[in-house]
Amino acid sequence: MSRTAGSHGPKTMDAIRAAGLQLIFEHGYEAMSLRRLAADVGIQAGSLYNHISTKQQLLFDLIDAHMRALLAELAKALQHTDRPPDRLRAFVTFHVAYHIARKREVFISYSDCAVWSRKTTPRSWHCAASTSGKLIGILEQGAASGEFVVGDAQVAAFGILAMLTGVCTWFRPDGRLTTQQVIAVYTEMVATGIVRPSAPPR
Amino acid sequence: MSRTAGSHGPKTMDAIRAAGLQLIFEHGYEAMSLRRLAADVGIQAGSLYNHISTKQQLLFDLIDAHMRALLAELAKALQHTDRPPDRLRAFVTFHVAYHIARKREVFISYSDCAVWSRKTTPRSWHCAASTSGKLIGILEQGAASGEFVVGDAQVAAFGILAMLTGVCTWFRPDGRLTTQQVIAVYTEMVATGIVRPSAPPR
Amino acid sequence: MSRTAGSHGPKTMDAIRAAGLQLIFEHGYEAMSLRRLAADVGIQAGSLYNHISTKQQLLFDLIDAHMRALLAELAKALQHTDRPPDRLRAFVTFHVAYHIARKREVFISYSDCAVWSRKTTPRSWHCAASTSGKLIGILEQGAASGEFVVGDAQVAAFGILAMLTGVCTWFRPDGRLTTQQVIAVYTEMVATGIVRPSAPPR
Amino acid sequence: MSRTAGSHGPKTMDAIRAAGLQLIFEHGYEAMSLRRLAADVGIQAGSLYNHISTKQQLLFDLIDAHMRALLAELAKALQHTDRPPDRLRAFVTFHVAYHIARKREVFISYSDCAVWSRKTTPRSWHCAASTSGKLIGILEQGAASGEFVVGDAQVAAFGILAMLTGVCTWFRPDGRLTTQQVIAVYTEMVATGIVRPSAPPR
DNA sequence: AATGAATGAGTATTCATTCAT
DNA sequence: AATGAATGAATACTCATTCAT
Incomplete structure (x- = not known):
């Protein structure tokens, strides 16, 4: 059983890409907040950095x-x-x-x-x-x-x-x-x- | 006469519109900062509010x-x-x-x-x-x-x-x-x- | 009467320098937090930037x-x-x-x-x-x-x-x-x- | 033999001490990041905790x-x-x-x-x-x-x-x-x- | 109509640390 | 003994906006 609620394992990167795609589409790159992205993925904002290097790089x-x-x-x-x-x-x-x-x-x-x-x-x-x-x-x-x-x-x-x-x-x-x-x-x-x-x- | 720091008078609103147009074009609405806009116009950020009501309204x-x-x-x-x-x-x-x-x-x-x-x-x-x-x-x-x-x-x-x-x-x-x-x-x-x-x- | 509690006016920069001196002395530069500095001065952290450009520059x-x-x-x-x-x-x-x-x-x-x-x-x-x-x-x-x-x-x-x-x-x-x-x-x-x-x- | 990525065995603690000494000397204790220390040793940050209890204790x-x-x-x-x-x-x-x-x-x-x-x-x-x-x-x-x-x-x-x-x-x-x-x-x-x-x- | 200083919520990013595997 | 992914709190700094002067 996983330790916490929230996404886990190798699927996280996929979830980040999917949520990022949707959020940038909805709000534009500048207006997309990594906090919101993390929330949509189900992890803490800081945890994004286990998968991406910067917001810009994700784009x-x-x-x-x-x-x-x-x-x-x-x-x-x-x-x-x-x-x-x-x-x-x-x-x-x-x-x-x-x-x-x-x-x-x-x-x-x-x-x-x-x-x-x-x-x-x-x-x-x-x-x-x-x-x-x-x-x-x-x-x-x-x-x-x-x-x-x-x-x-x-x-x-x-x-x-x-x-x-x-x-x-x-x-x-x-x-x-x-x-x-x-x-x-x-x-x-x-x-x-x-x-x-x-x-x-x- | 060139636009100078401390520009004032009825031309200020025109300068704000011109600078706003250029900056939003260059950086996008979200990425445009009112501080930068004010600097381009030659006034302090707070002074913008003598001419506009909000950033959104300017757009x-x-x-x-x-x-x-x-x-x-x-x-x-x-x-x-x-x-x-x-x-x-x-x-x-x-x-x-x-x-x-x-x-x-x-x-x-x-x-x-x-x-x-x-x-x-x-x-x-x-x-x-x-x-x-x-x-x-x-x-x-x-x-x-x-x-x-x-x-x-x-x-x-x-x-x-x-x-x-x-x-x-x-x-x-x-x-x-x-x-x-x-x-x-x-x-x-x-x-x-x-x-x-x-x-x-x- | 001033609008809020907290330091105001031209004395703020002096207070920042005094508090900064004390805090860097106590904790070292890296360990001094601007939040703490602002709190000691009696303003919000962001307001420091009306007086200093960066933490490093203050040092x-x-x-x-x-x-x-x-x-x-x-x-x-x-x-x-x-x-x-x-x-x-x-x-x-x-x-x-x-x-x-x-x-x-x-x-x-x-x-x-x-x-x-x-x-x-x-x-x-x-x-x-x-x-x-x-x-x-x-x-x-x-x-x-x-x-x-x-x-x-x-x-x-x-x-x-x-x-x-x-x-x-x-x-x-x-x-x-x-x-x-x-x-x-x-x-x-x-x-x-x-x-x-x-x-x-x- | 050079220290390589994935270093392990009883030499790891020695490598941690050596890298820690150098990094604290270079950057100061507060400014030294355990991620950087781990990278210098050739392991992941989390693995440090098989050898040290806290950053402070290492110092x-x-x-x-x-x-x-x-x-x-x-x-x-x-x-x-x-x-x-x-x-x-x-x-x-x-x-x-x-x-x-x-x-x-x-x-x-x-x-x-x-x-x-x-x-x-x-x-x-x-x-x-x-x-x-x-x-x-x-x-x-x-x-x-x-x-x-x-x-x-x-x-x-x-x-x-x-x-x-x-x-x-x-x-x-x-x-x-x-x-x-x-x-x-x-x-x-x-x-x-x-x-x-x-x-x-x- | 302008200033300068303030607010408070927000930003991306980093941190030491934990833990299932 | 190592990994990789997570946490949660912290970081310096920026933002649009307000307002006494």
Whole structure:
């Protein structure tokens, strides 16, 4: 029987990460208190330091884990497609699904930009650059092959990413549309235009 | 004349708003200290309370001013257009220009969502609802008149807004594109598709 | 009438210095808690920071004040003497009297050495070097003029200083000897030998 | 063989004492953390308690060992001398040599006075009393036998002890003087005067 | 309208120590 | 005899806010 109430053993670190994720999502990094985090985990505040080195490091670890997962899963999502239209579709499908599923991770990654902004290059930079780089590559490849017409590939990629990421801010699981429907709508919008001019008068 | 230590008179409130805007943008609302704000203004921390009631109220005031300006200028930008394609173009043009010019105001408005999230309806909700409502109206009007084909007007509006707002995160005045060029690219993307399939083979 | 119990106004800093001096003397620098210091002063712990910047700075300020006073008073004690025996006598007299009167200041100055030891040159180094330099000067001057015979002037100076400073550790105001008597004994010991061989047998 | 992480066996206690001596010397008792001590030994902090009962007890043990050694070696140094001048010379020789060799032990013994001061009689009191008692005895014996002239034997003893102990603070093994030379200088100073008036004019 | 000094609750972090394993 | 995780109290220091002057 354990000595006291409260979490114990190797599960504590997992509980800290889970509670940290939730609390930073709810209150923001600065406003999250380690006392509150410890309370949610069921240990004393000082005991957190058996598992983390600093509050900042906990944030970084959560962000890093998110970014590694994002990149790994994105790579997997694209690995069996090679034609640009298919790759674009796979990109959109993955990105929307991931951002709906990992809303909190996405949110706290912005803490990185916000909190340490403009001092140091945020650790999310590499991830963002890699993700947008992949999308730019798809667009340029399609443009080169004549399958797409793209105005400015870079701005297009940033636009698409912002649009897809934005799903975090409004999607509700109990809302009007299911995840699948949202994916379908976004895929259609990216592939054929958000607003399509009707057939030109002849 | 430069702002000096011991600054006083009716300019103090303006200085507080300016310094507050900059500091919240740089550090986030929670991490901004009123002592630092007071130092930037050139007064003692306690003296701030001759001008503001609380730190939170200062944030709200900045956000409210931003949102009122956004809505007022948006209304003005749309007031002399009535055909949906023109209105959509005007909307995009205005939104991009405004977000490039008011990067910091946009940024701190998110503090609102972040900090007081999920407790109370954030004051930005009305603004967001009004803005997106206006855009949805344009899209639906165009769809009704047969000038546009739009899949899901609401998702399309959210997508467009996210895309346009995203310009804040990457635009640099000394970057590859001028504000005018960025506006042109976004307008084109919204009007005719981000990625356009090439002419179908016949 | 003041708003709360507790010290107020420009006297607070003096009270902090007095209480800090006493507490560091009693418990040592590391073991002195700012909470306790604040309580002794009659204010809240946080209010200390209206007067000091850090705990370390408080220590340094106390040490610096002590050292400046020591050097200034020593200079004054020596200023009207010029023959080495008189200067030596004046040095001893001053040093014993000062160390009896400023026991606590002397004690806490050692915290400097102890606490920040061997990392940085302690701020007391200049004072110690200046004091011992002055004494060495007296001894060398007397040796040169033939008024003294001194073996190793530097070791002699260190020895004398240690002897004189040591009075701090055992002198009690209510003890067997008065301050004047102690000064007389030390002066005699320094001038004619701690232990004097009796007249050599002939 | 070097001490390695995971050190165990009967050598652990020795390693704890050695590391404790060094750390208290470097940082002072209060500032020494048991975590750091454990790290230096190569074990976890909790494991220290298989060897020591409390942090305070470790300090006391180190001090007691030092004091027992000092008293034992002093007794041995004096055991084959009986004439006061010889005993005084032996005392000085021993004391200087011991304090040069055991600088760290001497230093930490003062922690005792500092830390627990004025609450309880420090454990060093017996040692100091015994040491100074022995010296006073030598001086008085010499005075009684007519071999010495001593003003105030007690003050003289305290003065000599402070002087000899002070060697800790300035002696450097690579300095101008060897240990032997320092001993010679001190012996001479104690026996014939720090500063000797030159031969009186006749 | 500004100051300077105060409050009291809060912060992240460290500490010596305990104990089941 | 060692570990790793826990405790609970303590640490220096910061915070937004108040208010007599």
